[in-house]
Each structure stands twice: as C-alpha cells, then as structure tokens.
Amino acid sequence: MTLRYSKFIKELRNAKGWTAQDVVNRINEKYAPAIPVTAGQYYAWEEGESEPRAGFTKAVERVFEINLDADYFGFKEAKKP
DSSP states (O other), X not given: XXXXXXXXXXXXXXXXXXXXXXHHHHIIIIIOOSSOOOHHHHHHHHHTSOOOOXXXXXXXXXXXXXXXXXXXXXXXXXXXX
C-alpha cells in the first residue's frame, strides 16, 4: 500500500492547495489520537517511507473528506465518512 498510498495522499493535498504542514495541523486540530502526528511522520507517509497507523488513516480520511475503501481501494459499497 505504501507507494500508491503516498502518491494518493500527495495528490489529494495538492488538489486542495495545502502544504504538508497544513494537513498535519488539520489532523492535529480535529482528529489526532492521543499522540499527535508530526510533520516528519506525515512526510514519511507521502514519501512512501512508512504507513500511518489505523487511527491516523481515519484522520486522513476525515481531513480530505474521503473514504479509503471507496476512493483508494475502489469498493463501490463503501460510504463516505
């Protein structure tokens, strides 16, 4: 999932005209689990060096207003968050 996912979230971010730090701020302001996301973590996700944990993938879904099952994996039955 890493390389394709990294390209996917980078394209979503660019489409919104956000910087990577904008995404990090949005995640941490509204959706971060007990441990906030760091800029370094987010950059690693975009570069395909690591993958976010489940709690962070949900936060990414909400920030970008997407559903990974529908928009990334292509499952047509999935509902938007």
